[in-house]
Amino acid sequence: MIESHDAEYFAEHLRGFVPPASFDAHAHLYRSEDALDTLPRHVEEESGDVGWAAYVRALRSWMGDRHPADGLFFTVPKPTLDRPQANRFVADQVRSRPGSRLLLLVHPEDDPQAIEATAESVPCAGLKVYHVYSGRSDSFDAPPDQFLPEWAWQLAHEHEWILMLHLVRSRALADPVNHRYVRDRCRRYPRARLILAHAARGFCGAHTVEAVATLRGLENVYFDTSGICEPHPLEAILRTFGPRRLLFGTDFSVSELRGRCVSVGDGFLWLYEHNVDWQGSQFAQPLRIGLESLLALKQACRTLRLTDSDVERIFCSNAHELLGLSRPARSVQAVYRRAKQLIPGGTQLLSKRPEMYAPDRWPAYFAEARGCEVIDLDGRRYWDLTTSGIGSCLLGYADPDVNAAVLRRVEFGSMCTLNSPDEVELAELLIALHPWADRVRFGRTGGESMAVAVRIARAHSGRDRVAFCGYHG
Template structure:
């Protein structure tokens, strides 16, 4: 790469910058800018890292970016150390970058982390209000070549745990040939984001979308994760930006420059199955034609981002979020409520306004708990509207509906927030998912019940072994416990709670062995949850009976129906009369889902009346 360009630009640069600045909002925050000192490099600095004198400070960053975007617009930056220092210099580099960011009002900084670092090396930095999180980098991986390194070899588990504990960000530069489309990267990102939901992951360079199809193909694997953001740094094509806007909306994308990469004269383009940097040392510009004059990467990236924004019809408020608001809220520089969220949903505080104590109803089970919407006779997948929904608090984390595909993946959640009752993210042939929670919540609300929260942790397919604590694959048991833990964490401060009831709709996919043990396994599930969930000692169990025909299902129905005689805290709600409403002999249609939910609510209300 070429040496760092000085602020003296070409006429083309100045003209393009002037055109682009007419479109920019009044405040910009750079979500990806590097600071460095020549003395910290393991090898003598070269290329773009060698053209700023002994130090690239926030003042140098501002001086070099000002001609591109206008000095008055630059409100601050997330400053990131250059990831090439000598290992023994990491602590000193981190301290210097934080001190530099502290001298630049409205800014934050990341600290380098490496696998061989002891976590307590970061202790002196954790008290700094400037520290926003961590920057791992593949160059610290022991795997060679490092561009093929698995994520866990350069992003240590303790960094995830610390980010979760302190709600910090991790800015990640993906590697491996397929970047976000790499299955191993996808699995590791999803697993860690689910395991550490308070960690905030920023996938740099539009999830390393220099080869745009990798980001376009890979985004679906992150669907439903509420703790993933993207920066635009260094990307010169609009395709990756458009894919992110399509999948995640305008609140998860943040403008960044990758300074000093923004100062390179040229651009990065998708080529074949990879990408290429078109620069002075890789392109003979004299042979490209009379109009083949390159400009700066920073301007090319701005042009691509604005084109993507235009394609999605983003307005001035959206642009202000893209260029500053999203990053400032993420980094604690602006209050969450100071700008629009992805949807006009009220916060948990307003949904539970005036409530001092909350009863939690936990829904779990397989596809009729999840609630499929693939009925060809019902082209509109959403439930019928009800004005009460906006006042019914709801929290969800659902898992893949596909059976037989290995461990189920989380594909839809409420982003860690308590939101109004609503249909949830769909998958495959199901545009949406919604189950008995809709009828249940509406029935309770219609009778004047308040102070309750529905928590949904369902999946499709799979037998009851998934809910059996200690089995070879008990992922659904662990998923229910974690979902309830997150829902409780989302309650407004000072609100007490109890786990009032487990709503269980499961059994259609039980094998013969699972069916024969279904009653005992459901009893054990309730017993284990009463021990492992907070405030669940008096939890009741409302069993939504299955309706699909079959010998094993008859056994499941019989065993579940016998549980109330063994334990008075169980209620069995029969649904055999709803069998004609199975649109494929297995899944309930809309009418049946609503009715099953109402029956579950009626069973709860009847028990309360007896009390």
């Protein structure tokens, strides 16, 4: 009955959002002897193992034909784990899935050469680390360097591997120890790719919201959505990095538990079936964590007005490109060649023609722009040291204050039969800044403003001739 309700809920609220053939970038497969006591037993196979078949069966029971087609898998981080055997089990499950990969769970005291040799014999994409191997009893307060060894970074840099990091400490990414470490190591090892699990452990969403901007400019940091049941940490990541750095993850088999994580002040609390009196509510009954996480992601995508192609990136394309399972389409030059067939000169402004800089090389079109950072249609990143979009020279692209004002106006209506009172406020400000003027006339374009100025000058002076002295903007 519960399974049927979950499937019906997914079909009604989420099926139209989740694209087919998605890629799960955070999921656990494990042997019966490796299972944690807190994990659900109903997903196990008859042997007690939780392998590929159990994974598909569990997710298909409520996601139907929208269950992930492949994924990035690793075992569970149990302190007493036989890691070589646990890793081998995951490798055996993934070996027959050409579209899937595994991460080897490693301990700081592991032999790097042995790990490297193991990785070469299995479909390995990188390494998974966890705080329980920090060697301290209060491992939840461990800084990353106590459980993510330097040799792991070195191997990841050499092989372009992924490192999956679950941040700890009470404030997660908002802790300076954590975000300074991430910045330092990502810059020191630029070929390593770091995935910050659980939206940089944004279980208290305010921590990710507060600190995600400290990672801006890093080209090798990514985030997964696994286990996140509130939209605001995901929204903060999307605002800061766009849709190319976020990866869908289920956190299977945690996804099959019922409950959700909620922010509480400067911390968080997991609500499960066993620690909440659900009978005390007439309406609330716990959903699967996987459903709650998808609802949060859907709301974040809706708030940021993401397109279908953006959503497909999060659910599939980003992971495929990160893992080398597919190559990003190189489209920016093709689009410009098409533009020259449709638009005289290819662009609306002479100054924006790529031929003015580097023909067949200069990126004609942008997909994202923030501050001085520009991302072209092919996902390549640049620092803009040219004209900076002319009007954006002082503030940079997508200035937060400007964005907030524009979005507020759009939400409440950006045009009307009536006039906007903003023009009066702006006129007063302009007159205060220019004491030689006592009135303001607004124009829609530079050309229109110049025409108005010329007419006023000719009418006032009685002269017909105008001296032209250059570009008027």
